[in-house]
Amino acid sequence: MTNTARDITKRTSIGAQRNPASEDAILTAAAEILTEGGLSAFSIEAVARRAKAGKPTIYRWWPSKAALLLDVYHRQKGETFYPDTGATRGDLIAFLEALLGFWKTSGGEVFRSIVAEAQSDPAALEALRDYAVTRCRASGVILERGVARGEIRGTLDIPLIMELFSSFCWQRLLTGRLDPSRDQITHLVDAVLTGFATERGGAQ
Structure with a gap:
């Protein structure tokens, strides 16, 4: 796959402001990884791969793994x-x-x-x-x-x-x-x- 193709498959980011589609994909990917493999399988790298998002985007919106985990929890809790x-x-x-x-x-x-x-x-x-x-x-x-x-x-x-x-x-x-x-x-x-x-x- 070319660099251009990889860029296309990744969801777009608009800086510090969250893109709703990207946010949903990342939170969904994070929840699925936790459900399937637990904390031992959970990493920013794994979430980025599944969500087709860049690691810098995830770290920009969630400065730590715990921050992402808490948002997954909030999403489930409503x-x-x-x-x-x-x-x-x-x-x-x-x-x-x-x-x-x-x-x-x-x-x-x-x-x-x-x-x-x-x-x-x-x-x-x-x-x-x-x-x-x-x-x-x-x-x-x-x-x-x-x-x-x-x-x-x-x-x-x-x-x-x-x-x-x-x-x-x-x-x-x-x-x-x-x-x-x-x-x-x-x-x-x-x-x-x-x-x-x-x-x-x-x-x-």
Whole structure:
């Protein structure tokens, strides 16, 4: 194949601005490689070959492998909604069930890959940390509604409490236990909402 032919088969780039067709091809290729071979098969080179895109284009839009992985994950997850059941307890149960359900059916493998990448790549760790902080702040809307309804104290560190719930999901993901029962999830939510200590224990 001539250089000219190779250039034609590669999807066009328009600098730092993303070409929608190229972006879709790259994200699709990345998702397919992860599904077929896992993180060990995933590389920018492999994605570029499958998407018929140039490596410089990919690195221009995604400065690290972790950034590309996170975009693949976002694409699978779609727009995030936090159900409003009318009560904080119901909202938290729905939140946990939805996240664990998503990880069990499609997004779990990609997110595990991101976590694994973060263990050896400082850029991946930074991207994952930023993502985690952002998501805990966003999901805090669940508790903010509870404050507005007068169900929970307004003095709580809301992102920190949401990190507690998210940590339960992360631990379940990383240990392959994505099928807690509704009773277990409800027990966890109730324990956090009501507190652990008895009156006597709390006084101590």
